[in-house]
Amino acid sequence: MRIKRFSVLLILLLSAGIVQAGTGDELSDERQAYLANLLKQDCGSCHGLTLKGGLGSSILPQDLKERSDEALFITIKNGLPGLAMPPWGELLSDGDIHWLVQRLREGDVN
Ligand code: HEC
Numbered sequence: 001m002r003i004k005r006f007s008v009l010l011i012l013l014l015s016a017g018i019v020q021a022g023t024g025d026e027l028s029d030e031r032q033a034y035l036a037n038l039l040k041q042d043c044g045s046c047h048g049l050t051l052k053g054g055l056g057s058s059i060l061p062q063d064l065k066e067r068s069d070e071a072l073f074i075t076i077k078n079g080l081p082g083l084a085m086p087p088w089g090e091l092l093s094d095g096d097i098h099w100l101v102q103r104l105r106e107g108d109v110n
Contacts, residue, residue, distance in 0.1 A: 027099055035092075035099055039109050043100075046084065051109055055084060061107040072101045 027035070040049065046056040057063065064072065076097050079087030088097065103109065 027095055031096070032099065035096055036103070036109065039100060039103060044109070051104075051107075059104055061105055064104060069101050069105075072104060073097055076100060 039051075043056075043059070044051060046054055047059050048054040048056075050060075052058045052060055067075075073094075075085065076092075077087065077089040077094075079085045092100075
């Protein structure tokens with residue numbers, strides 16, 4: 001019954017807030033403004049100010065259609081070793097990264 005034990009553990013971690021499964025909706029206005037700025041300035045420095053590509057590829061909604069939310073989350077959190085995409089997991093919480101993924105889905109960062 002390993003799976004069941006794992007689920008119990010996951011539920012415990014979730015309720016303790018150790019694993020953040022949130023969608024990012026619960027972030028404060030200040031945090032959201034910080035992230036919106038980061039997306040434009042920091043992510044934009046490689047992906048282009050409008051995110052349609054530069055050193056990094058275009059990360060506009062139409063170009064990310066094939067990617068799952070989970071794949072985008074992991075890419076942002078861990079970066080892409082071997083490519084210039086840096087890992088953001090040190091700087092950003094899981095909630096922050098979920099918020100960024102949602103923003104990328106919506107597009108229109110400006
Ligand atoms: C130092 C340059 C750099 C910065 C800063 C950067 N990226 Fe990237 N990013 C890259 C490169 C290079 C790739 C790989 C592009 C490729 O596949 O050719 C990439 C790939 C990605 C991908 C995967 C795209 C796909 O097609 O799967 C996502 C999503 C992404 N970046 C989001 C972000 C976000 C969000 C930020 C800011 C938090 C960010 N990046 C900051 C360089 C950067």
